[in-house]
Amino acid sequence: MTNRTHTIRHHAILVLAVTTALACASRETPESIDLEVSQVFVTEPVTGERAAMYFSVTNNGDVDDELLAVSTMAAEVAEIHRTEQEGGTMKMVPVDALPVPAGGRVDLAPGGYHVMLLELTQNLFPNDRFDVTLRFRHAGEVVARARVIRHEDVEELVGSAAQRNPQDSR
Numbered sequence: 001m002t003n004r005t006h007t008i009r010h011h012a013i014l015v016l017a018v019t020t021a022l023a024c025a026s027r028e029t030p031e032s033i034d035l036e037v038s039q040v041f042v043t044e045p046v047t048g049e050r051a052a053m054y055f056s057v058t059n060n061g062d063v064d065d066e067l068l069a070v071s072t073m074a075a076e077v078a079e080i081h082r083t084e085q086e087g088g089t090m091k092m093v094p095v096d097a098l099p100v101p102a103g104g105r106v107d108l109a110p111g112g113y114h115v116m117l118l119e120l121t122q123n124l125f126p127n128d129r130f131d132v133t134l135r136f137r138h139a140g141e142v143v144a145r146a147r148v149i150r151h152e153d154v155e156e157l158v159g160s161a162a163q164r165n166p167q168d169s170r
């Protein structure tokens, strides 16, 4: 029994060593990964249950990246959505990953991509601020500060997807 315990512990140390080696390897090229998240706005919830979040991601590095997930203490669930026109009606489609090409910039805005905060854990009022964690495939976790804004200010502060990304407005 003693021998078995010893073997398991030895194995655990080996796994830890491999994990550390991988972590170091991925930091070997820090100059090529440079993501900036800015202008993080959340519109005040209408129903009290959900709110839309918009922001910009600028990829100053030379590695194509992808936003994989978003999390925050303010909501139980955060989903990446894309708004699509279908037969005159707008519908929201969940997206697994949002590409952020090297040297490019992605703007989330009404009518296009957004992050839907569902099952809010707190009331959100204009000018409230809270942290959001964005997880990228290569850049890893990026923490940004979100600010709650009034609905009537969305146009001014965020604009619309058609204005921000005229090339892919449909």
Ligand SMILES: [Cu+2]
Pocket (backbone or CB within 6 Å): 081, 082, 092, 114, 115, 116
């Ligand atoms: Cu949505």
